[in-house]
Amino acid sequence: MRDRHSDLKSSKEQKKKTRSKKEEEAYIAALQSADIEATEEGIRKYLLDRRRKAQMKRRRRLLVIAIIFVAIDLMVIGLWHYIVQEENTLEVSFYHLSSDKVDSGFRIVQLSDLHLHEFGEKNSELVEWVSRLDPDIIVITGDMNMHYNDDVHVVTELCEQLVQITKVYYVMGNHEWVDHIDRHTDIRDKIVATGVTLLHNSYIGLEINGNRVFVGGLTNEVSNYDKYSGPKFMEKFMAEDGFHLLLVHYPEYFLGKLNDYTIDLAMCGHTHGGVVRLPIIGGLFSSDQGFLPKLYEGMQTVDGGSTVVVSRGLGGDGYIPRINNNPEIVVVDVNWY
Numbered sequence: 001m002r003d004r005h006s007d008l009k010s011s012k013e014q015k016k017k018t019r020s021k022k023e024e025e026a027y028i029a030a031l032q033s034a035d036i037e038a039t040e041e042g043i044r045k046y047l048l049d050r051r052r053k054a055q056m057k058r059r060r061r062l063l064v065i066a067i068i069f070v071a072i073d074l075m076v077i078g079l080w081h082y083i084v085q086e087e088n089t090l091e092v093s094f095y096h097l098s099s100d101k102v103d104s105g106f107r108i109v110q111l112s113d114l115h116l117h118e119f120g121e122k123n124s125e126l127v128e129w130v131s132r133l134d135p136d137i138i139v140i141t142g143d144m145n146m147h148y149n150d151d152v153h154v155v156t157e158l159c160e161q162l163v164q165i166t167k168v169y170y171v172m173g174n175h176e177w178v179d180h181i182d183r184h185t186d187i188r189d190k191i192v193a194t195g196v197t198l199l200h201n202s203y204i205g206l207e208i209n210g211n212r213v214f215v216g217g218l219t220n221e222v223s224n225y226d227k228y229s230g231p232k233f234m235e236k237f238m239a240e241d242g243f244h245l246l247l248v249h250y251p252e253y254f255l256g257k258l259n260d261y262t263i264d265l266a267m268c269g270h271t272h273g274g275v276v277r278l279p280i281i282g283g284l285f286s287s288d289q290g291f292l293p294k295l296y297e298g299m300q301t302v303d304g305g306s307t308v309v310v311s312r313g314l315g316g317d318g319y320i321p322r323i324n325n326n327p328e329i330v331v332v333d334v335n336w337y
């Protein structure tokens, strides 16, 4: 081992000597071509100068690498802080809808896709916001839990507080559905026990500020629309005479399946606002619509004349962080002014 180390050292020294010799020869040749005599002192100074320059070059290179590393670290830390801060800063989006079926205005507050996120202890900040908005009804459009996680106290604690503000109507999303149907957990019973009205392919007739309002909940994803009697429910719901408010987790229903109906107001979630939102381009991705989704946020009139509101939601799936996409509370004022 020791011999090998000595061999390596002497080989390095040999290379260094050869390099110096070559540099010396090149220097003498350059002087001769310029008709200048090479002195021993001149050669020594020349070689010393060369070594000093090479050393400075190496130091400069190391400094640049260190600066790049520090800059990358600072950028990552800054981005992380920005993401954490943004994911905890609530935003309220207000929309107004005019309807000739409504005489006296009313306010709907929508929450969606919480995914067990907490804004303050027991979601006190979220509850405070909803309370201040003073809604006539609160609607929840699913995915408040995380599937395969049986601890849903964040959802039940929130619901228990919301029912103290006003009536709450809840439709399940894919995360509740997986736990309820595939895993046979008691999530549905726990939600119902909080006092919210859970609508599963069913509807309820309400009197809100003197208006006849039918609130329906369509539970299943588009591919299971027929399997779980979706068409039968929609037929009955739409046959009612009054303002139709449909809660359905999946906005994809309005890219074909439900475009034959004219629904006064449909409220959806599921898209998480496209997760990452870029200026001009908008939301980048949604699980069921892929890249550059069509229906991922805001209020719009779709083919068939339905007004559809898609909430960007309040949380995420835990894999890709939301960027430029604050958690959103949606307010829809119907004939408010």
Ligand SMILES: [Fe+2]
Pocket (backbone or CB within 6 Å): 113, 115, 143, 173, 270, 271, 272, 313
């Ligand atoms: Fe979701």
